[in-house]
Structure formats: C-alpha cells, structure tokens
Amino acid sequence: MDRIFDINDTRLFVDERGPADGQPLLFIHGGPGNPSWDFMASVGDLLAEQGVRVIGVDQRGVLRSDDLPAEPPLSVDLLIRDFEQLREALGIERWTIIGHSSGGAYALDYALRHPERISGLILDCPALDTDATDRHRLPRAAAMLDEAGDADAAAECRRLAGLERRLTGEDRTWEAMLPLGDRYLDLFFHDAQTRARYDEVMNAAPEGLDWGKGMAHLALIGEMYTDRRPALPSLQVPSTLIHGEDDLVAPPVVVDAYRQLTGGQVATVADAGHFAFVEQPAAYVHEVMRFVDRL
Numbered sequence: 437m438d439r440i441f442d443i444n445d446t447r448l449f450v451d452e453r454g455p456a457d458g459q460p461l462l463f464i465h466g467g468p469g470n471p472s473w474d475f476m477a478s479v480g481d482l483l484a485e486q487g488v489r490v491i492g493v494d495q496r497g498v499l500r501s502d503d504l505p506a507e508p509p510l511s512v513d514l515l516i517r518d519f520e521q522l523r524e525a526l527g528i529e530r531w532t533i534i535g536h537s538s539g540g541a542y543a544l545d546y547a548l549r550h551p552e553r554i555s556g557l558i559l560d561c562p563a564l565d566t567d568a569t570d571r572h573r574l575p576r577a578a579a580m581l582d583e584a585g586d587a588d589a590a591a592e593c594r595r596l597a598g599l600e601r602r603l604t605g606e607d608r609t610w611e612a613m614l615p616l617g618d619r620y621l622d623l624f625f626h627d628a629q630t631r632a633r634y635d636e637v638m639n640a641a642p643e644g645l646d647w648g649k650g651m652a653h654l655a656l657i658g659e660m661y662t663d664r665r666p667a668l669p670s671l672q673v674p675s676t677l678i679h680g681e682d683d684l685v686a687p688p689v690v691v692d693a694y695r696q697l698t699g700g701q702v703a704t705v706a707d708a709g710h711f712a713f714v715e716q717p718a719a720y721v722h723e724v725m726r727f728v729d730r731l
Contacts, residue, residue: 438500443521444514449500450522451476451492454484459555459728460528462519463492464546466537466563468657469650471499475536477637478714482721488728491531493522497652499645504652512659516546523553532728536560537685537710538660545664547673556731557675558724561683561710564690565663567603570596572687577613577623589615605658626682626707630715637714665690668697675700676727680708680715701727 439450451472461483465472472492483490495515497504508514519542523531532555535543540562547557563569574597581590592612596603603609613620625631677694679686681704695702703723708715 441522441525443518443525444496446496446505447502448496448518448522449494451480452490452526453480454489455487456489458484458487458489459731460489460491460526460531461724461728462523462531462533463490464519464533464535464539464543465492465495465498466535466539466542467498467650467653468538468655468660469495469498469653470537471647471650473499473641474634474637474711475713477640479717479721479724482717483724486721486725486728488725491526493519495653498650499647503649510653510655512542512545512656515542516549519546520550520553529553530555532556532558532731534558534560534724535562536713538563538656540564540686541660541662541664544667544671547675548667548670551672554673556727557671557673558727559675559677559686559694561679561686561712562677562690562694563660563685564665564668564694566605566657566660567663568687568689569685570603570607570609572689573623573684574609574612576684577616577620580616580619580622584616584619586615602661604661623684624710626680626709626715630708630711634711634714665693665697668694671698674727674731676703676723677701678703678705678712678720678723680705680710680712682709683712685710703727 437452441448463475471494476492494501533543540559547554574593578590578593705712705719713720
C-alpha cells in the first residue's frame with residue numbers, strides 16, 4: 437500500500453506491505469539519496485510473507501517524496517525527526533529498523549537517541565566511518581583503473597587512500613573513482629550476474645520517476661565522515677550486522693569494531709556485495725528473520 441504522509445512540513449512517500457498487526461520493520465535507505473524502491477521491490481513482499489509489517493520510506497526530497505524544502509537545512513538530525521514523526525503517524529509504539537549503507541549511520545543515531553522506540557537494530561552494510569570505507573574501496577578502484585589503462589586516475593585513488601590525515605567530504609573521493617565510468621557500479625556487487633539482478637530491479641521501476649532528486653542528499657556527505665564506532669558501546673537495543681561478503685562500504689575494521697564493541701552477531705551473505713537484499717534476497721530475508729524472530 438502506497439501512502440503519502442505530511443511530516444515536518446514536507447510530504448513523504450511510504451510503501452507499506454504485510455499485515456497491519458505484524459511486527460513493524462522500517463527500512464532506512466542510504467545513498468545518501470537512494471530511495472527505498474530497490475529494497476521494497478526485492479524483499480518487501482518476501483518479508484511481508486513472513487508476517488512482518490514492512491515500511492519503506494523515501495526520505496525527504498527523494499524520488500516519490502516531495503522536493504527537498506529550502507528550510508530547514510538537510511541534516512541527519514532532521515531525518516531522525518522525520519522517522520520519529522512517521523512512527524507516531526503510523527501509530528507504532530516500537531519498531532525494528534534496518535539501516536542500509538549511509539542509512540546505517542542514520543539508523544544507529546536514531547537508535548541511540550530513541551532506544552525506547554526501537555525493538556531491534558539491523559545494520560546492513562553500514563557506513564559508520566566513510567574514512568575507513570574510502571581507504572578500503574579506493575585501492576580496489578585503483579586496481580580496476582589500472583586494468584582500464586588509466587594510470588593517472590589509479591594513482592589519484594591510491595594517493596587519497598594513503599593520506600596520513602583523516603579523509604573528509606571535502607576530498608570528494610567519489611570523483612576520483614568516476615573515471616571508471618559504468619564500471620563504477622561494479623564496486624558494489626559480487627559479480628556481473630548480481631549486478632544484472634540490480635539493473636533488472638531498477639529497470640522495472642515505473643516510468644517518469646525523477647531519480648535525480650536524491651542528489652540533494654549529497655549535502656549529507658560531510659556528516660558521513662564522522663566515525664560512529666566510538667558510539668557503538670552506548671547502544672542499548674538488540675542489534676545485528678548483515679553484510680555481503682564482497683561489500684566494500686563496511687570494511688573489516690568496521691565489522692570487527694561492531695562485533696567487539698556490541699557483542700552483536702554478524703551475518704555474512706555469500707555471493708553478495710553492497711546490495712545483498714537485491715543480489716541474494718532469499719538469504720538476506722533468512723538473516724533478517726533470524727534476528728527478528730529472536731526479539
């Protein structure tokens with residue numbers, strides 16, 4: 437069921453599936469600026485069939501939600517207020533939240549701020565420190581650029597990865613990887629086959645959608661370079677971390693920190709990269725339900 441909600445002086449698109457009395461599960465997309473389309477199209481019905489009330493929201497200014505308002509300025513704090521007001525509008529007392537990629541950072545912040553409203557937290561390939569992500573991903577991009585014969589672009593990726601200071605949004609590291617062209621997306625998938633599944637899901641979207649709207653969320657890039665690992669011991673809700681075996685966004689140092697600082701379980705989805713819910717939907721749903729059923 438698709439609905440529009442008036443939330444904090446804007447309108448948010450919500451895709452809700454599953455029984456009204458099912459355990460509520462909010463999906464918080466990342467990007468920054470990606471919508472909830474790929475998640476809901478891939479596993480929304482599969483989770484609903486397990487009795488879960490699945491709620492996918494396009495964040496303010498993204499895809500099927502209204503254009504980003506000029507005021508107030510976009511921030512992670514504002515998104516968290518949106519999620520909390522949406523919970524109230526839906527009449528939900530407590531819900532489980534899945535945060536994917538940069539949405540994992542938003543979800544962690546939300547759980548730390550409102551633990552009484554969270555039944556459980558699922559961090560899906562979370563971007564908890566984009567400095568660590570860049571240092572893990574840039575060398576892989578450099579190797580691909582070497583294969584493509586672009587030595588200069590490869591050298592720039594390695595230069596950024598080797599900087600002694602912390603990287604920030606002002607370094608615009610993603611631009612160093614853009615010479616990969618269409619192969620840039622290959623960084624996010626296990627192989628050509630799983631990328632093809634993603635392309636198929638995206639190509640099935642309704643015509644006329646403005647996918648470029650989400651670019652407004654690039655304003656959040658700077659906030660993604662905050663290292664959230666020191667906040668993990670303060671987490672008061674049950675949690676788990678799910679990641680694809682080839683995911684480059686949540687590098688081993690982040691996954692290990694989560695395991696050590698929270699004692700939470702880590703689930704690795706085989707033959708998947710950053711979009712395990714698209715690449716291996718059945719395995720992904722299995723891991724989600726294994727956690728949800730314990731709550």
